Amino acid sequence: MPTLTGSVATSAPHMSRRKTILLSLLLLGPWVLLGLYFAGWLNFLPAKLSTNADYFCCNPGPWGNLEYVRILTEPPDQQLPANIPSIDSAIWTFKGYDSAKLDALWSKAQLSSEQLENIRRPEYTQIKDGITLIKVFKDMSLV
Numbered sequence: 490m491p492t493l494t495g496s497v498a499t500s501a502p503h504m505s506r507r508k509t510i511l512l513s514l515l516l517l518g519p520w521v522l523l524g525l526y527f528a529g530w531l532n533f534l535p536a537k538l539s540t541n542a543d544y545f546c547c548n549p550g551p552w553g554n555l556e557y558v559r560i561l562t563e564p565p566d567q568q569l570p571a572n573i574p575s576i577d578s579a580i581w582t583f584k585g586y587d588s589a590k591l592d593a594l595w596s597k598a599q600l601s602s603e604q605l606e607n608i609r610r611p612e613y614t615q616i617k618d619g620i621t622l623i624k625v626f627k628d629m630s631l632v
Contacts, residue, residue, distance in 0.1 A: 576627075583621040591621060604629075 547555040
């Protein structure tokens with residue numbers, strides 16, 4: 490039987506202990522940080538973004554406690570037409586309101602006597618199919 494002499498070649502690559510530890514840290518490190526974050530021991534986000542803005546809280550739900558800030562948006566002046574049509578009147582619709590319910594609504598709104606006189610004019614009020622329609626003009630001083 491022939492005898493083998495010399496070194497025997499192995500197919501497994503050899504890594505130093507230092508490289509093995511470094512590779513282990515690189516692979517396991519993010520998972521450890523993620524676990525600490527979800528456990529609450531690590532927080533990457535600031536507590537409050539801004540204390541100057543008026544923020545509002547929503548009802549809590551499965552998503553947690555949400556806060557929102559009201560943002561008013563306007564179109565740029567370049568997108569507005571040159572001749573904006575003027576609206577002189579609007580129609581307010583009150584479904585299911587009779588005169589008693591409307592009087593209660595006006596008293597809650599604390600309208601002045603002049604405003605009540607303007608809004609109660611019969612020529613501007615129409616009732617059809619249980620819906621009260623009131624035509625309101627710009628110059629009625631309701632605002």
